[in-house]
Amino acid sequence: MEASNLKLSRRELLVMSAASATMMAMPAVAAAQSASAGRARPPVNAPVALRVNGHLHELELDTRSSLLDVLRERLQLGGTKKGCDHGQCGACTVLVNGRRINSCLTLAVMHQGDEITTIEGLGTPQRLHPLQAAFVRHDGYQCGYCTPGQICSAVGMLAEIEAGVPSHVSADLEARPLLSAAEIRERMSGNLCRCGAYANIVDAITDVAEGKA
């Protein structure tokens, strides 16, 4: 997103500079109408208060900013990774109010008041989260790029099992979900690992789910 801003044509830049002095005062309707009149649209900023890992951050953000980009670029929380940036790989998975989501496919301005947890909020090198420790123990990664997303996803996924959410492979929709490898694999299918460490990832998650960690 930041990169695309840099690719503006000279003409767009001139239009933007001329408009930027007044844009914040512009009511939404006027801004939208001027945009639809075919002129380049100036960036729009909005104030947002984000609570991340227990800390409140008062920010002024371009409305286009994804939650992912704000975590990485503004808050220097680089643990959350940008893989595909289209919700296909799961590297950007974070927890919002305890639920796992793709932070690339949500706007930061939509998360005022939410409790956001990233990998940095789950554990530290001195005090690993049980899933972090299990991933280390089971060698649940090679390059490590997908790992923060895998771990955040696993935390959310185990909470879903705990809450009784069924999955595509649950034989009985009304029974309590099992903690089988098939269940874990299906429920983790939104997290891709280019290195193919899946077998060890399943083992690590199974350990924690069974309380061995």
Next chain:
Amino acid sequence: MKSFTYEKAQSPAEAAAAAARIPDARFIAGGTNLLDLMKLEVETPAHLIDVNGLALDRLEPLPDGGLRVGALVRNTDLAADARVRRDYPVLARALLAGASGQLRNKATTAGNLLQRTRCPYFYDTNQPCNKRVPGSGCSALEGFSRPLALIGVSRTCIASHPSDMAVAMRLLDAGVETVKADGSRRVIPIADFHRLPGDTPQHESALAPGELVTAVSLPPPLGGKHYYRKVRDRASYAFALVSVAAVVQPDGSGRVALGGVAPRPWRLESAEAALPLGARAVTEQLLAGATPTQQNAFKIPLVQRTLSAVLAEAKG
């Protein structure tokens, strides 16, 4: 991504009025489809109306024994609801067959109904696409059409509807509750909700400008055995090549709807009379008049075999 102004909606009626009044405005709820398309500049809204704060995230029983599903109920929550699992298992199964855990946590009921096709040419802004740029042509007709539709299509567009949930909703004869820009409300039968492309593939639903989906109402439970069988290139996290939703009653009667083969969930009530005769008879009627491409003709026998497997399981 093009820049846009942003507001949080205060009420459904105000949101609808704003969406009709402001040019190039879109509602945003889960955002999992819209933001993907905005990043690619397939969608370039000038204004986003965030409807997440509207209290449309509830499930409530209806006096007739049915269930009203708020437009903002997340796919995970709908699939996990005890009433849905017990009374509408075909819906729970369809939801769980779609997307990933992360996406289902964000994706909403109304957004799922309104999601756009995954036709590769709709996504590729360098290619002609009548749905994205009306009148520019259809690249899929002579191009990569393996995942696309073969019935209900036109010479202008062979895009398939990607939703699993919508196939189950069509099977259940759901009603789509809306509020219009003038504040009036109506219920659109799901059978009339998705439009076929004809000469205007850019118009995909029966919604008027600004009209906001507020809920989807499910009629009283049908009983019987429920199935949602999805065939795809991977075992998980992939769109359907073909899917079959079915409810089969003890006497062999029932309902069938298909996904992956048409621009909307595909159901012909008249074909269901043939259920006691078997999958072949039903498929022949359901797909009569199909115009497959060379690449997606395989879907016709695949529908028959998938339905055959479902009917065999129902008998067992």
